[in-house]
Amino acid sequence: MKVFSKEQIYEGDKLTAERQNISSTDLMERAGTQIFNWIHMRMQGAQVPIHVFCGIGNNGGDGLVLARHLITHGYNVITYIINCSDKRSKDFLINYDRIKNVTKDWPKMLSCGADFSEIVIEERDIIVDAVFGIGLNRPPNDWVQELFQRWRASKAFTLSVDIPSGLYTNKAVEDENAVVYANYTISFQSPKLVFFLPETAKYTVQWEVLDIGIDRDYLMQTETEVELISKFEVLPLYKPRDKFAHKGDFGHVMILGGSYGKIGAVNLASRAAFGSGAGLVTAYVPKCGYHSLQSSLPEAMVITDKEEAFIANIDFGIVPSVIGFGVGLGTAPETAKAFEAFLKNNKTPLVIDADGLNLLSKKKALLQLLPEQTILTPHPKELERLVGKWSDDFDKLEKAKTLSKKYNVIVLLKGANSITVYQDKLYINTTGNPGMATAGSGDVLTGIISGLIAQGYEPLAATIFGVYLHGKAADISLEDYGYQSLIASHIIETIGEAYIDLFKQPEQSQEQEGQQEKQG
Structure with missing residues (x-):
């Protein structure tokens, strides 16, 4: 299995949209829907509280798609927006509007420095981490780090979207308290190199790859620096x-x-x-x-x-x-x-x-x-x-x-x-x-x-x-x-x-x- 770099993933997304004549929003919908299908197959409508934490970039947009589908299928969902910047991605904004159309309980806006006292997460709950994706290039601020530590302290099952938030794809972590410790990570199309390195593998106990329909020719023809070796290789x-x-x-x-x-x-x-x-x-x-x-x-x-x-x-x-x-x-x-x-x-x-x-x-x-x-x-x-x-x-x-x-x-x-x-x-x-x-x-x-x-x-x-x-x-x-x-x-x-x-x-x-x- 090929392990694509961050740059190759971006290129694959772009080419897929062009060759399949779809928008980046459609591709995000596809990714978020695949995560929903993965969860739905395992939970079958169980009414465990699911806390979906979304950033304001494309990883957060994936989280909003997931949250919308969970809501429309009757799950007990609480959605949060980690609002620490004015730089919101276009696809995030589109999906923010879409989720507001399916529920009266709009996502809770958590601005940097806000009090966490109203967020109650019990050990039996599920946390979905869709805060930061592969584009992260600097450590999260102290307030976000505190949020991540609260998740860990809750002992709730944590599912990360694509990559645990705070983890980089191509460099080491500066502060382990600034990274989400995920029980499971759903990675789009390809695992990440950091899932296999001694210092960073600990941030996800298990991982799984979901096929989100990236262009097949691109996947087959693109040479990667890293390959994962299993029986089929x-x-x-x-x-x-x-x-x-x-x-x-x-x-x-x-x-x-x-x-x-x-x-x-x-x-x-x-x-x-x-x-x-x-x-x-x-x-x-x-x-x-x-x-x-x-x-x-x-x-x-x-x-x-x-x-x-x-x-x-x-x-x-x-x-x-x-x-x-x-x-x-x-x-x-x-x-x-x-x-x-x-x-x-x-x-x-x-x-x-x-x-x-x-x-x-x-x-x-x-x-x-x-x-x-x-x-x-x-x-x-x-x-x-x-x-x-x-x-x-x-x-x-x-x-x-x-x-x-x-x-x-x-x-x-x-x-x-x-x-x-x-x-x-x-x-x-x-x-x-x-x-x-x-x-x-x-x-x-x-x-x-x-x-x-x-x-x-x-x-x-x-x-x-x-x-x-x-x-x-x-x-x-x-x-x-x-x-x-x-x-x-x-x-x-x-x-x-x-x-x-x-x-x-x-x-x-x-x-x-x-x-x-x-x-x-």
């Missing part, structure tokens, strides 16, 4: 197997890592490489890892370094398809020297994780030696060592883009919504869960991505697909183990089920079944 990447294929067709992964006490990381990565479909896997480890790997993973081949406890001399007589480097490696001085010598001669595709990243951060000149489209898989601290501290999530993304462009590498930012960064493009993953916050989960990911590259997937496709499979396998494992008991080995065990799930049809919801019954 990764399914076209999948490479089916030929009936007469053999193990040599699916590549040879080398997992190069391990040190005394950390051979398990190599075991996990190697098992995951097999689990993702690699034909052959060789583990390159210090001598101390030989017996444990040969006995615990009989499918893998093992090559050992001359040293007992760490890697000091990377030398092997095979030609792997890809090398997953760094898991459990350690950063001993001898290992650092071996890594540098290896990079000076290596032409094999690389996936670098863990201590491989730490070695790069200690001597950043080594980044220039990486093959094109090497995949770096840092968690936040490893990224910080590579690019320095960042001021906020947007600054972090810019630093990751700079790193990607400077060295032509793929940077995978691991997190709740892992983001693959390549050049100026961001690919946001949608699978995974908090149970993955466990030792070895990253090693498994390194193995999965390496296994995909070995099978012939391009590095970017392997990263996007690998992150999806990794998260989906963990989601499947969650059903049996829960968040607390999920371990990295469980993720490996369900990679196969994650593949199978790609071809399962989505189960029909009760809501969809009900709609079909009505249509029938």
Whole structure:
């Protein structure tokens, strides 16, 4: 799914009005009606008080359309206008007149500085936030902030229209008290990038996209900087197997890592490489890892370094398809020297994780030696060592883009919504869960991505697909183990089920079944 920027959304609205021969007011009517339909389907006329707070721009206009439809369908609605400026949008004014024609209870005008004592909101009520939209470019004033805090204190269910008020689409929040904390956000046509970033995702617990009929050609043809990755985006990447294929067709992964006490990381990565479909896997480890790997993973081949406890001399007589480097490696001085010598001669595709990243951060000149489209898989601290501290999530993304462009590498930012960064493009993953916050989960990911590259997937496709499979396998494992008991080995065990799930049809919801019954 494409994630459109604020500027692209404005352009899409404009082109839609032109190509469909409708006015911007008609498009607003369409958007507000879609929100009403969403609410009406769930509430079915329930007489819970609904407090609709509208700004005086287009987001407020959407709120007025919604309020009008709620009123005409018999809901218990109280509408408010947050009147803190003389700059009212044309479509807001048109819908302000329209709502006055359907009710004697005109919207309550709340001018800046007004007393809030007459506004009574109970925990069982519903708040609709239609105050500020995507056009916000400065923090709300203190009076509006106080209103938002009153909403939060009420504990009433809060539904935001398009984006929680006070949240920007393209920059960080200055004051968290100036943003609405929404239980649910209905986003028009496309989610917003801020729904997926650690510092801003907390402002909406859940979100959903509503189709408001933006021009299809525009949506299909417009290139976006951000893409949301789900099953439907990764399914076209999948490479089916030929009936007469053999193990040599699916590549040879080398997992190069391990040190005394950390051979398990190599075991996990190697098992995951097999689990993702690699034909052959060789583990390159210090001598101390030989017996444990040969006995615990009989499918893998093992090559050992001359040293007992760490890697000091990377030398092997095979030609792997890809090398997953760094898991459990350690950063001993001898290992650092071996890594540098290896990079000076290596032409094999690389996936670098863990201590491989730490070695790069200690001597950043080594980044220039990486093959094109090497995949770096840092968690936040490893990224910080590579690019320095960042001021906020947007600054972090810019630093990751700079790193990607400077060295032509793929940077995978691991997190709740892992983001693959390549050049100026961001690919946001949608699978995974908090149970993955466990030792070895990253090693498994390194193995999965390496296994995909070995099978012939391009590095970017392997990263996007690998992150999806990794998260989906963990989601499947969650059903049996829960968040607390999920371990990295469980993720490996369900990679196969994650593949199978790609071809399962989505189960029909009760809501969809009900709609079909009505249509029938």
